[in-house]
Amino acid sequence: MTKSENYKMVTFPSSRLATIDIGAAAFGKHHIRALIELDVTEARKKMAKLEKGGQKVSFNAWLIKCISGSISNYKLIHGMRKGKRKVVVFEDVDVSVMIEREINKEKVPLPYVIRRANQKSIEEITREIETGKGQPIEGEENYVLGDGKKRLLMKTYYLLPGYIRSMIWKLMLRSPFLIKRNMGTVMITSVGMIGEFHGWIIPVSVHPLCFAVGSIVKKPGVVNDQIEVRETLYLTALVDHDVIDGAPAVRALSHLKGLVETGFGL
Numbered sequence: 001m002t003k004s005e006n007y008k009m010v011t012f013p014s015s016r017l018a019t020i021d022i023g024a025a026a027f028g029k030h031h032i033r034a035l036i037e038l039d040v041t042e043a044r045k046k047m048a049k050l051e052k053g054g055q056k057v058s059f060n061a062w063l064i065k066c067i068s069g070s071i072s073n074y075k076l077i078h079g080m081r082k083g084k085r086k087v088v089v090f091e092d093v094d095v096s097v098m099i100e101r102e103i104n105k106e107k108v109p110l111p112y113v114i115r116r117a118n119q120k121s122i123e124e125i126t127r128e129i130e131t132g133k134g135q136p137i138e139g140e141e142n143y144v145l146g147d148g149k150k151r152l153l154m155k156t157y158y159l160l161p162g163y164i165r166s167m168i169w170k171l172m173l174r175s176p177f178l179i180k181r182n183m184g185t186v187m188i189t190s191v192g193m194i195g196e197f198h199g200w201i202i203p204v205s206v207h208p209l210c211f212a213v214g215s216i217v218k219k220p221g222v223v224n225d226q227i228e229v230r231e232t233l234y235l236t237a238l239v240d241h242d243v244i245d246g247a248p249a250v251r252a253l254s255h256l257k258g259l260v261e262t263g264f265g266l
Contacts, residue, residue: 017165025206026204029206032238036235040233043062062266063260065265066259068117074255079244081176088176092185094115098111185209186210187205189212191212201234203236209237211235211237211238212238
């Protein structure tokens with residue numbers, strides 16, 4: 001007779017099914033992955049100065065503003081393929097962010113889509129994120145924060161067998177307009193902000209453009225030919241190579257780097 005092992009069986013939230021489905025669908029994407037280090041020392045100094053003056057500034061909201069501002073100058077980077085030879089390039093930058101909420105005593109990251117982020121101020125984006133954090137969660141049908149119309153739809157989705165959910169994703173990914181309406185055009189996940197983590201997070205996504213925000217760590221950097229202690233942000237970018245070539249993608253990301261390191265909008 002063998003001794004039984006001590007263990008417990010847990011049930012993960014149904015909302016994890018959508019995460020699993022997105023992961024499976026993402027393997028059909030041909031993303032270029034860029035691992036970037038950004039010097040946010042000057043930006044953090046500006047934020048600290050604003051906060052001393054009584055103005056609360058969210059780092060994530062500011063970063064969203066920088067990203068959406070850069071995309072406005074290089075719109076093709078968040079374009080989506082339609083058919084074999086066409087790409088839909090949207091004027092609006094709709095950013096999907098992950099907000100951690102508690103469902104059935106389990107912490108679950110839920111998406112919140114910030115519409116037209118390129119047209120909003122840092123303060124407006126900050127307020128939207130805070131609204132998403134404070135939105136009441138009635139159940140797992142609240143998978144998409146900020147959109148009460150999808151509650152019944154999501155509840156039905158969780159009841160479907162896996163092969164039907166997979167078919168739904170295949171159909172939706174053929175339509176840039178459905179993707180934008182339901183998930184936005186850009187995905188930003190800030191998992192590295194939970195704790196200090198030296199390295200890059202490599203996400204998977206069905207979006208044409210995805211960013212994974214890592215930790216801010218102190219590292220030596222060169223400023224005016226002098227070595228100084230700088231605050232460095234680890235950032236990963238996923239760019240759809242079916243939509244944009246490497247050279248214009250690098251120009252867009254270099255523009256983003258310039259905005260971040262000069263404290264754009266602060």
